[in-house]
Amino acid sequence: MNVFSEIRGAVLAALDGMMQDGDLPAGLTLDAVAVEPPRDAAHGDMATNAAMVLAKPAGSPPRAIAEALAARLSDDPRIAEVQVAxxxxxxxxxxxxxxxxIVAHILSDPDFGRSDMGQGARVNVEFVSTNPTGPLHVGHVRGAVFGDALASLLDFAGWDVTREYYINDGGAQVDVLARSVYLRYLQAFGRDVDFPEGTYPGDYLVEVGQALKDKVGDIWLDRDEDVWLAELRQFATDAMMDLIRADLAALGVTMDRFFSEKSLYGSGRIEDALEALDEKGLIYRGTLEPPKGKLPEDWEPREQTLFRSTAHGDDVDRPVRKSDGGWTYFAPDIAYHYDKIERGFDQLIDVFGADHGGYVKRMKAAVSALSDGAVPLDVKLCQLVRLYKNGEPFKMSKRAGNFVTLRDVVDEVGPDVTRFTMLTRKNDAPLDFDFAKAVEQSKDNPVFYVQYAHARIRSVMRKVGDLQPATPALDDPAELAVARKLAEWPRLVEIAARTHEPHRIAFYLYDLASEFHTLWNRGNEDHGLRFVQEGDTEATAAKIGLPLAVSVVIAAGLRILGVTPAEEMR
Structure with missing residues (x-):
């Protein structure tokens, strides 16, 4: 039940009638006609821009259209009053x-707000996708939470969603990881070692070095790296991916698929992707222009194999093969996205860190070219997270050696607080994470405020036991305000899913909780507004439907965000 969609349908039907009766020109396009909550609640429950957007194509004053439309809508029994403003x-x-x-409908439909807007289209949401060289850090937390919540939101709105992690295990950084593990392997035998600059000195590799010793014994001691490097690359990568999976599990994230970059090399899939581009006339040999600004000292013009990405919206063409014949880092990424297209996804979403901003246009160009524009790619960038405690920059244990880990953050405040807090800002805005505020029990802490609303409702339901709600009694403006906010939920879900903005769910839940707490507090002054009417079972049954409906929506919203609804607050 989407009352905004239903009332918009009534508006469109009235406009069709006006066209049929000659009050409007026939054939007007009505796509831009919207029905939305008014900016000022004093102006009513909904507002439509119909007359404003149709005035020019209809060649008629907007107020004249509005008055004629108002006359038709006033006959609808659902509409109590229509005002031209x-x-x-x-x-x-x-x-x-x-x-x-609406309240009665929510009580009969626990899936209230779930949409079929996606119509089962297959969407791949790739997120986290960090190098497998260590535990996830605080910067990855935001991308992990955002990607997982977005996937849940799209599922709720009717898409067939796959969560995917691209393992960047094809580059030189994995060689560095293997050498770093080898140093810890030597330490496991009591050797004194130094970690050269560029290696990974974090304590998290101590256990990996010991595990390697347990597996292979002393056969690699004092041996050249050409003996052990290839095997140790795989051993170290597997160990890091086990660590990363455990980190994601601590945050409540489960991937549907892990895709190895390394699996592309030697498989022919990179060549296949570039051949597909070549067949479209988009691969050529050429020399790029020098970079703008100050010219690097080591820059020299080199002929390379280039992808004509400018033909699909990029600023410059991009190299896919270096002058020495090796692949650029972009080539396997093209092949990876080609693999997604070949797997039949209707839409692709990549969640990247803020440092990948320069990568957006080239990746979109590649997907556009490979799919002939049929598969859209949306790249969402997650800005940095700054850690604070009581307003002061906060430094943590840094077990990783040079950064704060995901596990540090989750251990400090828990997965629910971590996830909700990470969604209190839009993904492309910087986020300040204050550990003290994140667990503060006040209205200023949205995590607490929303959870407290749900916990209060559950306490009411425990008091009434098996009593079933009756037809809701909505007599007070505060009760109606809660019902109006509940009615926005299906519309909000579709907007958030369409724009790929799960933070809208967090914002909505805070607003709904605020309306609920206002009603609760009104009950302290006016006993007639209390949900439990002592000694009056019939009145109580009429009152408990509204909070129960609120709990249904809050629980659904929190589950989209990956947060467990609180049964009680301690």
Whole structure:
């Protein structure tokens, strides 16, 4: 039940009737007609821009269209009042039966708000995808939470979602990891070692070095790296991926698929992807222009194999094969996305860190070229997270040697607080994570405020036991305000899914909790607004439907965010 969609349908039907009766020109396009909550609640329950967007194509004053439309809508029993405002906006007030009907519907439909907007289209959400060289750090937390919540949101809105992690195990950094593990392997035998600059000195490799000793014994002691490097690369990568999977599990993230970059090399898939581009005339030999600004001292023009990415919206063409014949880092990424397209996904979403901003256009160009524009790619960049405690920069244990780990953050405040807090800002805005505020029990802490609303409702339901809710009693403006906010949930889900913005769910839950707490506090002054009417079972049954409906929506929203709804607060 989406009351905004239903009322928009009534508006469109009225406009069709106006066209049929000659009050409007026939054939007007109505796609831009919207029905939305008004900016000011005093203006009614909904507002439509119909007259404003149709005035020019209809060649008629917007107020004249609005007045004619108002006359038709006033016959709809769901609409209690229609007002023409300003130059031609229409403000609609709905009947009380609509709001009681919404509450009753929520109680009968625990999936209230779930949408079929995605129509089962297959979407691949790739996120985290860090180098397998150590535990996840605080910067990865935000991308992991955002990607997982976005995947859940799209699933809730009707898409067939695959969560995917691209293991960047094809580059030189894995050789560095293997050498770093070898040093810890030597330490496991009591050797004194120094970690050269560029290696990974974190303590997390101590256990890996010991595990290697347990596996191979002393057969690699004092041996050249050409003996052990290849095997140790795989051993170290597997160990790091076990660590990363455990980190993700601590945050409540489970991937559907892990895809190895290394698996592309020697498989012919890189060559296949570039051949597909070559067949479209998009691969050529050429020399790139020097970089803008100050010219690097080591720069010299070299002929390379280039992808004509400018043909698909990029700023410059991109090298895919170096002058020495080796692949550039972009080539396997093209092949990886070609693999996704070949797997039949209808839409691709990549969640990258803020440092990948320069990568967006080239990747979009590659996907556009490979799919002939049929598969859209949306790249979402997650900005940095700054850690604070009581407003001061906060430094943690740094077990990793040079960064704060995901596990440090989760151990400090728990996965639920971590996840919700990471979604209190839009992904492309910097986020300040204050550990003290994240666990503070106040209205200023959205995590607590939303969870407290759910916990309060569960306490009410424990008090009433098996009592079943009756037809809701919505007599007070505060009760109606809660019902109006509940009615926005299906619309909000579709907007958040369409824009790929799961933070909208967190914002909505805070607003809903605020309306609920306002009603709760009103009950302290007006006993008639209390949900439990002592000694009056019938009145209580009429009151408990509204908070129960709120709990249904809050629980659904929190689950999209990957947060467990609180049964009680301690």
């Amino acid at each position: 300003g130059p031609g906006f229409l403000n609609l007030s709905l009947s009380r039966d609509v709001w009681t009907g």
